[in-house]
């Protein structure tokens with residue numbers, strides 16, 4: 001599970017989302033079907049085939065000076081499909097199909113390399129998401145990264161993130177991952193209890209977590225993040241407490257915690273539908289928020305700092321997340337792979353969301369983009385404003401300098417509303433969400449959407 005991306009990373013990639021109900025009064029307490037997590041703006045249902053022309057114009061223009069460039073590669077393979085998963089993943093591809101896919105991704109990058117939008121820029125950050133990037137063999141990974149670097153070098157890259165499923169890691173593979181330049185290893189642990197992992201369809205078990213984490217530590221990765229999900233099926237108070245204790249015992253550089261959601265195309269939803277149930281068999285939103293709150297509190301007691309609605313970091317001075325911060329500040333993201341989302345020169349785009357059309361487009365010498373959208377200046381402002389609010393604080397002067405807009409005026413109504421609900425305060429140049437507001441920020445963000453985007457389906 002996330003974002004971005006094997007799991008719900010903070011900038012989730014190939015997803016299918018619906019918005020949460022807007023407004024305090026409409027708050028849904030039970031967990032029903034739909035996406036809670038806001039990963040982009042405007043919603044994906046507004047990205048259209050007609051927008052591909054804009055995308056083609058965007059890649060044909062030289063870059064906007066000073067805009068950082070990142071690379072995202074979606075590795076859509078997993079050992080098995082988790083019951084809560086809504087990502088574009090395949091569990092049935094053999095080595096030949098996987099090799100063909102990797103070759104296609106490199107060709108895709110070669111095609112981009114010839115376009116003017118790259119200019120003389122170097123890559124600033126790289127992100128391997130999925131699916132499960134660590135599903136690839138050492139040989140596949142080594143060849144893939146060598147070829148990618150041959151097209152667009154990594155010498156000035158500040159961060160390389162790599163998402164892993166613990167059960168796919170051996171010390172040999174971790175060593176190879178370290179050697180190919182990964183600086184931020186993200187382990188999709190989700191839960192430490194074998195029964196909960198099993199009934200939620202996860203492929204790994206607790207002994208694999210311990211082994212993988214220990215090996216990764218020994219290899220000296222600069223940053224190790226672990227992902228957890230609060231409120232998986234059959235989660236209990238006692239087990240969640242144990243998860244927090246085990247997290248503290250591992251002492252990772254950062255901990256990312258998501259609240260369990262049940263999007264439409266998940267196994268859990270399919271089972272709910274068959275049984276005629278509207279409420280998912282997981283804790284309600286209040287309980288999930290409390291569980292994250294308790295985890296954040298325990299992490300803070302242990303010296304961590306809460307840096308966003310989902311993340312706590314052990315040492316703020318040494319821990320960064322370049323991918324998230326650059327993306328939320330409007331960087332260009334060159335996204336490769338099936339169903340990937342990118343953003344180039346002011347235009348959002350998404351690749352073909354099925355395996356064969358994606359690979360075939362590249363074999364035909366075409367870019368596999370199937371829909372796009374160029375947000376207006378106001379939509380770009382909203383996008384950056386809401387994404388940065390997920391950090392819990394936002395500086396008005398940033399938006400004044402970048403967009404020439406006073407956000408206190410532009411968003412006077414929603415700011416006032418959320419302030420009256422008791423979640424937000426304005427202190428000089430800074431807007432701040434308190435902890436309660438931060439823990440439900442994705443619901444609150446809809447207040448800043450343009451009217452036509454509220455309650456939109458994100459598919």
Ligand code: SF4
Nearest residue numbers: 001078081082085131
């Ligand atoms: S199937 Fe599981 S491991 Fe694979 S992307 Fe989905 S949530 Fe992550």
